[in-house]
Amino acid sequence: MNDTDLATHEWWERYKETVNSDPEMGVRGHDKFNDNFYVEIGDERFLVEMQGGKVRDIMPNPTLNDRWSFGVEGSREAWEEFVQENPPAFNHEIVASHYRSAVRNEDGHLQMRGDNKKIFQNLRAFQRTLDLMRVAHNNGGS
Amino acid sequence: MAEHGTVEPITGKYVHTEIGGTDHRIYFEENGPEDGIPLLCQHTAGNNCQEWRHLLTDEEITEDFRVIAHDLPYHGKSVPPTSQSWWEEDYTMTAKQFTETLVALADALDLDDPIYMGSSMGGNIALELADWYPDRFRALIGLECGAHSPGFYIDWLDHPQVNTTEVNAYSCWGLMAPQSPEQTRRETMYLYEQGANGVFKGDLYYYSVDHDYRDKLDQVNADECPLYIVNGEYDYLTTPDDGRETAKGVGDGATAVEMAQIGHFPMSEHPELFNAYLKEILADITGDRDETLPDVLTPDDVGIELQPPAPAREKPAE
Numbered sequence: 122m123n124d125t126d127l128a129t130h131e132w133w134e135r136y137k138e139t140v141n142s143d144p145e146m147g148v149r150g151h152d153k154f155n156d157n158f159y160v161e162i163g164d165e166r167f168l169v170e171m172q173g174g175k176v177r178d179i180m181p182n183p184t185l186n187d188r189w190s191f192g193v194e195g196s197r198e199a200w201e202e203f204v205q206e207n208p209p210a211f212n213h214e215i216v217a218s219h220y221r222s223a224v225r226n227e228d229g230h231l232q233m234r235g236d237n238k239k240i241f242q243n244l245r246a247f248q249r250t251l252d253l254m255r256v257a258h259n260n261g262g263s
Numbered sequence: 264m265a266e267h268g269t270v271e272p273i274t275g276k277y278v279h280t281e282i283g284g285t286d287h288r289i290y291f292e293e294n295g296p297e298d299g300i301p302l303l304c305q306h307t308a309g310n311n312c313q314e315w316r317h318l319l320t321d322e323e324i325t326e327d328f329r330v331i332a333h334d335l336p337y338h339g340k341s342v343p344p345t346s347q348s349w350w351e352e353d354y355t356m357t358a359k360q361f362t363e364t365l366v367a368l369a370d371a372l373d374l375d376d377p378i379y380m381g382s383s384m385g386g387n388i389a390l391e392l393a394d395w396y397p398d399r400f401r402a403l404i405g406l407e408c409g410a411h412s413p414g415f416y417i418d419w420l421d422h423p424q425v426n427t428t429e430v431n432a433y434s435c436w437g438l439m440a441p442q443s444p445e446q447t448r449r450e451t452m453y454l455y456e457q458g459a460n461g462v463f464k465g466d467l468y469y470y471s472v473d474h475d476y477r478d479k480l481d482q483v484n485a486d487e488c489p490l491y492i493v494n495g496e497y498d499y500l501t502t503p504d505d506g507r508e509t510a511k512g513v514g515d516g517a518t519a520v521e522m523a524q525i526g527h528f529p530m531s532e533h534p535e536l537f538n539a540y541l542k543e544i545l546a547d548i549t550g551d552r553d554e555t556l557p558d559v560l561t562p563d564d565v566g567i568e569l570q571p572p573a574p575a576r577e578k579p580a581e
Contacts, residue, residue, distance in 0.1 A: 149429065207441065210497045214437025217499040224414035241419035242426070245433040 124201040127258065128162050136257040137176040140250055146174045154246035156239050159183060159192035162200050166192075174246060190243075191235030193251065199231050203251075204258040215251050273319045275340075280371040282336070282364050285347065289368060290340035291333040294319045299329035300401070300549070301374040305365065305381030305388070306332070307528060308356075308470055309431055309463025311339025313454050314382075317447075317534030324538065328378075328545070333368060337462050353421075354465035356384070357473050358391045366396055378548060382406035383527060384470040386501070389490060390483050390509070391474070397484035402548045404491045404541075407527045409501030410476040410509045420464040431463045432456045438527035440497035442569055443536075451531040480509065485516030491544055492519045497526035503559075520544065521559040524569060539565035 126132050140146060146154075152174035160167045168183035169176055180187065193215060195203075202212040211221045211230060218231040233240055240247065265271075275292045292312055295302075302324075304315045315332035318324060334341040343349040365388070369377055379392060379400045389405030419425050420434065432455035439448050455463075476483070483490065490513060494506035503521035510519035522529060522540050529537035540560050546552035562569050 150426070210440075211499050213441050213497065216434055217437035217497075220414060220499050237419065238422075238424065241422070241430050242424065245429050248433055248436060 124204075127197070127201060127204060128160075128165060128167065132257070133167065133179045136254060137179060139253050139257040141175045143249070143253055143256075145249055146246065149245075151246040151249065154243050154250075156190035156243055156247075157188060158235075158247065158250075159189050161192060161194040163197040169250070171250075176250075189235070190239040191233060191237075191247075193231050193233055195231035196229065199229055203231060204255050206255065206259045208255070215248055271320055272325075273316070277340075278368070278371050280364075280367050282367045283360070285344050287336045287344055287364075288342065289333055289336065289371075291331055291368075291372070292316075292319060293329060293331045295325040295327075295329040297329065299325075299327055301369075301372075301377035302328045302330045302545075303365070303369060303374065303377045303379050304330060304332040304530075305379070305385030306334070306338065307381075307383035307385060308466035309338070309458040310454055311457060313339070313457075314451070314528065314531040316531075318530055318538060318541070321534075321538045323542065324545070327549075331372065331374075331377075335364060337459060337465075339457070354459075354461050356466045356469040358388065358469055361388050361469055362391050362395055365392065366399055369399060376401040378402045378404065378545075380404035380406065382530060383500075384466055384474075386492075386494075387412060387470060387474045389492075390476045390480075390513075393483045393485055393488050393490050393513075394476075394479070397488040400488050402489040402491065403485075404493060404544060406493050406529060407495060407498050407501050408492045408509065409494075409505040410480060410512065412474065412500050413471050415500065416464070416467045416471040418464075420467070421461040427460060427463075428456050428458075431458060435527070438498060438500065439532040440495065440524055440526040442524050443526065443533040444570060447534060448532050451528045454531065476509070476512075480512030481514070483513045483517070485513045487516070489548065490517045491547075492517060493522060493540070493544060494519075495522045495525040495527060495529050497524075500527060507558075518547075518556060519558070520556050523559055523561040536562060536565070536567050536569075539567050 154171050154174045157170045168180040168187055170178045212218050219233045221227045222230040222232040273292050273294045277288050277290050280287050280289045306314045311334045312332035319330050337343050386405040386408035389403040389408055393403055432452040492506040492510045494503045507519040510517040525533050547556050
């Protein structure tokens with residue numbers, strides 16, 4: 122895939138399939154990951170609905186009728202770096218990126234939003250779902 | 264892979280060490296000649312001496328150096344002191360306690376002119392050691408060292424409604440370079456899952472709160488005790504630029520080196536690459552290296568060929 126495909130309908134379908142077939146998502150309680158999260162890429166927001174550690178649905182432009190616990194926001198450029206097979210330092214993982222944004226006040230990195238307690242209760246599973254964006258983007262790994 | 268029946272040359276022992284008037288039974292592992300240059304290795308916050316297992320079996324390094332890696336009290340096999348009701352208060356590490364422990368341990372083991380090396384909180388403490396105990400060490404290697412590393416003293420790392428075993432480990436996942444081998448990155452996280460409740464957070468009190476040398480770098484005596492500040496490219500907490508700035512602030516005797524293509528847990532996330540980088544630093548300390556250390560050490564410089572980028576997941580069969 123190339124970066125112009127990022128977040129197209131086909132891309133999200135591939136992502137959903139990648140998460141839902143990932144062996145690690147079921148390990149150590151990850152199948153209890155039930156909190157929805159959103160991914161904001163530039164001006165576009167997508168709601169990822171989770172159920173039992175699997176992606177139930179991905180919905181563009183969520184509204185007041187929808188619910189989520191947390192999300193990740195960043196420019197399209199930051200996301201394009203994040204999904205690279207060999208991502209550059211500080212945009213290679215969500216906590217890394219968040220730290221450079223939230224603590225060091227740098228631009229150009231992804232930032233977590235929402236309920237921090239929920240984030241830490243689901244950290245590994247949430248982190249894994251984000252890492253799997255890289256797998257989906259690069260056709261299943263190198 | 265080692266052959267079936269291979270016995271590694273590492274030995275493990277306990278040494279009773281008096282720290283602040285209290286007896287501590289400290290576990291350490293070592294390998295190398297008894298008369299080799301002692302190289303005392305400090306693990307990262309919330310971890311234990313197993314982080315150094317690949318250095319302890321490096322035949323080139325242990326030919327000349329007596330490599331010693333210990334578990335701080337409350338970590339690994341160093342249980343809390345039996346004379347204290349330690350369960351009645353939160354574990355909290357401070358710079359004073361940390362340096363006193365390291366010096367007491369070097370004394371208890373009767374180490375003559377040792378080199379100190381530590382990573383992360385073990386890297387930051389190199390500044391306090393150079394400030395307070397410059398005559399006790401031959402040289403100090405601060406891996407992932409900075410004057411200030413805020414923002415990681417986090418309540419969620421010791422919280423009853425959070426799976427702290429997993430969170431303590433995977434909050435560190437992104438501190439490693441994605442190029443480092445998956446097996447050793449996962450092993451590093453596995454080691455993080457060994458820690459007792461509250462110990463990682465308590466260590467981070469030192470790391471992110473008590474340690475602040477931004478206005479005190481002129482107190483650091485690197486001209487008396489050489490100080491190497493060696494930071495990985497992917498370390499987002501104390502970046503190579505932070506290392507350069509810290510070394511510049513310290514001045515004479517301080518050397519900053521960036522390690523390319525590696526992160527915050529170099530000795531355990533990519534042992535082959537780190538050990539090769541470390542040999543360059545050790546050669547500089549012993550005077551066996553003629554040229555000045557470069558600003559950036561790369562895999563090419565040390566003859567290590569990186570594997571292709573580690574996939575986040577194996578590609579399914581077609």
